[in-house]
Amino acid sequence: xxxxxxxxxxxxxxxxxxxxxxxxxxxxxxxxxxxxxxxSLDLIYGSMEVRMRSLGEEASRGEPPARYPTxxxxxxxxxxxxxxxxxxxxxxxxxxxxxxxxxxxxxxxxGFSSPSQHKIPEANYNVWAERDDAVLxxxxxxxxxxxxxxxxxxxDLMYQPE
Numbered sequence: 001x002x003x004x005x006x007x008x009x010x011x012x013x014x015x016x017x018x019x020x021x022x023x024x025x026x027x028x029x030x031x032x033x034x035x036x037x038x039x040s041l042d043l044i045y046g047s048m049e050v051r052m053r054s055l056g057e058e059a060s061r062g063e064p065p066a067r068y069p070t071x072x073x074x075x076x077x078x079x080x081x082x083x084x085x086x087x088x089x090x091x092x093x094x095x096x097x098x099x100x101x102x103x104x105x106x107x108x109x110x111g112f113s114s115p116s117q118h119k120i121p122e123a124n125y126n127v128w129a130e131r132d133d134a135v136l137x138x139x140x141x142x143x144x145x146x147x148x149x150x151x152x153x154x155x156d157l158m159y160q161p162e
Contacts, residue, residue: 072152
């Protein structure tokens with residue numbers, strides 16, 4: 001038997017933990033789930049669905065995968081007026097299910113923009129760029145999926161200075 005080493009599983013487990021903790025607290029207070037709670041649950045389910053599909057596709061080829069498939073992502077930060085790339089911003093990403101807790105859960109692309117490249121596990125993410133903890137671009141939803149040709153997915157963020 002071979003155990004799977006899945007780095008993004010800890011993020012998914014943390015999502016489920018936060019949601020269950022929140023649900024337990026509300027239940028103890030006699031409250032029902034809010035629309036935000038239901039949306040969080042849907043996002044967690046979506047993340048699980050993507051990861052299970054990825055594992056199923058890999059396992060159907062024979063040997064179980066050692067980890068979830070990763071997707072190369074290339075992010076550019078652009079000035080919307082000129083179309084020129086903006087440099088020296090840190091590109092951040094987090095699974096959509098953890099976006100409300102992004103301060104504790106966001107990950108960085110290595111280096112600074114622009115462009116910035118990184119391989120991330122297949123999942124649904126929110127991506128943005130910042131400097132000194134100030135978000136300076138739009139927040140874009142990215143459905144990171146492996147491309148047939150193995151090429152990087154490309155994402156443009158629009159610079160929105162303070």
